Amino acid sequence: MSEMLRLPAEAIYAGELAALAAGDADRRPSGWALSPKVVVTYLMGGTAADGTPVTPKYVGDRRLIETAVATLATDRALLLLGVPGTAKSWVSEHLAAAVAGDSTMVIQCTAGTDENQVRYGWNYAQLLAHGPSREALVATPMMRAMESGKLCRLEELTRMGSDVQDTLITVLSEKMMPIPELNSAVYARRGFNIIATANNRDKGVNELSSALKRRFNVVVLPLPDSAEEEVAIIVKRVGEMAQSLDLPEPRNVAEEVARVVAIFRELRAGSTEDGKVALKSPSGGLSTAEAIGVMVGGISQATFFNDGRLTPGTLAATMIGAVVKDPVQDKAVLGEYLETVLKKRRGFEDYYASLSELI
Ligand SMILES: Nc1ncnc2c1ncn2[C@@H]1O[C@H](COP(=O)(O)OP(=O)(O)OP(=O)(O)O)[C@@H](O)[C@H]1O
Ligand SMILES: [Mg+2]
Structure with a gap:
C-alpha cells in the first residue's frame, strides 16, 4: 500500500494505462497519450490488447463519455455540469489522466480566485531584485498546461467571479496567454485543452458569460437512472x-x-x-x-x-x-x-x- 493518502489517477491506474497505450494502434490527436477510443475504454472499462482487465471508472451512459472525449480533441473546451456528487470531478480527473497522462494541473475556483491564479503570478522578491523577467514569473497550472500541451482542470468554474472567468476567453480562442509585462506571450502546445466542472444546484454562482459559454461544450452528468x-x-x-x-x-x-x-x-x-x-x-x-x-x-x-x-x-x-x-x-x-x-x-x-x- 502506498504511503500517500491518495495518489493521482495516473499513478493508481498506471498499469492499466501502460497496457492500453502499448496496444493502442489507433490515430491519436497530437499531444494525446492515448487514442480517443482507448480513452473511452479506460473510463468505461474493458480489456487492453494484451488482456489486462480495465476497471470501469464511470458507470453510466457511454455516449456521454464519447462526447466528452470527442470535445477534448477539438478546439472547444469541455464543461461537465450536474448536481453535486454526479462524478464530475472524478470523470475530469480520469479524462486528464488518460488523455494527457497527468491529472494534477488543477485550479480550484472560488469567489476569491483572482486573475493571477488563472494566468500567472510574480515572485515578489525576484521581481523587486531583478525586475520583471521570466524567472520572476510564477506559472499557474493553466500556464504549465499550455506550455506542456496537457489538460488544465478547473474545478467549480462558476464559483469564481465573471470577470475572472472571462480571462479564459483569450486562452480558449487564441490559445495563447499574453504577458504584457515581458512583452511576450505563452503559446499553447498541441494537446492543451480545459476541462471545467460546475454544479447547477448551488446558490451564489456566477453564470458564464455567453462569450465564454460559446467556447465550451457542455456534457451533463445525470444522477443514476435506476x-x-x-x-x-x-x-x-x-x-x-x-x-x-x-x-x-x-x-x-x-x-x-x-x-x-x-x-x-x-x-x-x-x-x-x-x-x-x-x-x-x-x-x-x-x-x-x-x-x-x-x-x-x-x-x-x-x-x-x-x-x-x-x-x-x-x-x-x-x-x-x-x-x-x-x-x-x-x-x-x-x-x-x-x-x-x-x-x-x-x-x-x-x-x-x-x-x-x-x-
Ligand atoms: N456514475 C458514477 N460512476 C462512478 N462513480 C460515481 C458515479 N457517480 C458518483 N460516483 C462517485 O461519487 C464520488 C463523488 O464524485 P465527485 O466528487 O466527482 O462528484 P462531483 O460531481 O464533482 O460533486 P461536486 O459537485 O460536489 O463537486 C466519486 O467517488 C465517484 O466515484
Ligand atoms: Mg467536484
Whole structure:
C-alpha cells in the first residue's frame, strides 16, 4: 500500500494505462497519450490488447463519455455540469489522466480566485531584485498546461467571479496567454485543452458569460437512472475506498447499500418508489456521493467499534448527518418519512428503529 493518502489517477491506474497505450494502434490527436477510443475504454472499462482487465471508472451512459472525449480533441473546451456528487470531478480527473497522462494541473475556483491564479503570478522578491523577467514569473497550472500541451482542470468554474472567468476567453480562442509585462506571450502546445466542472444546484454562482459559454461544450452528468445502477456504483466505489483506507469490508455491504439507496432515492425524488405517497425532500442533495460517504463512515465505525459488523445502528448516525442539513426543516422531513413510510415497510424495521431513536 502506498504511503500517500491518495495518489493521482495516473499513478493508481498506471498499469492499466501502460497496457492500453502499448496496444493502442489507433490515430491519436497530437499531444494525446492515448487514442480517443482507448480513452473511452479506460473510463468505461474493458480489456487492453494484451488482456489486462480495465476497471470501469464511470458507470453510466457511454455516449456521454464519447462526447466528452470527442470535445477534448477539438478546439472547444469541455464543461461537465450536474448536481453535486454526479462524478464530475472524478470523470475530469480520469479524462486528464488518460488523455494527457497527468491529472494534477488543477485550479480550484472560488469567489476569491483572482486573475493571477488563472494566468500567472510574480515572485515578489525576484521581481523587486531583478525586475520583471521570466524567472520572476510564477506559472499557474493553466500556464504549465499550455506550455506542456496537457489538460488544465478547473474545478467549480462558476464559483469564481465573471470577470475572472472571462480571462479564459483569450486562452480558449487564441490559445495563447499574453504577458504584457515581458512583452511576450505563452503559446499553447498541441494537446492543451480545459476541462471545467460546475454544479447547477448551488446558490451564489456566477453564470458564464455567453462569450465564454460559446467556447465550451457542455456534457451533463445525470444522477443514476435506476436503483440497481446506483447500488452498483456505490458498492464498487465503497469496495475501492475501503481497500485504500485499509478497512476490512463487511460481507453484508451490498445488502445495506441497497436499503440505504432505497431510502435516499425516495427522499430525493419526493415520493415513494411505487409513486403512491408524496413526500417532502430534504434541503441537501442526497447524491450517490453522499451514500458512498455514509457507507464508508459506517464501515469505519463497524470496524473500530462494532467488531466489524455493519448494522443499521452503525449507519444511522451518518445517514442522519447526510439527510439533515437544516436542523429544523430536514428533521421534520425525515421524521415524517419515518412515520408515514418506513414504519410500515417490511425489511426496514431495524432502520426505522435506529433512525427514529437518533433523530
Ligand atoms: N456514475 C458514477 N460512476 C462512478 N462513480 C460515481 C458515479 N457517480 C458518483 N460516483 C462517485 O461519487 C464520488 C463523488 O464524485 P465527485 O466528487 O466527482 O462528484 P462531483 O460531481 O464533482 O460533486 P461536486 O459537485 O460536489 O463537486 C466519486 O467517488 C465517484 O466515484
Ligand atoms: Mg467536484
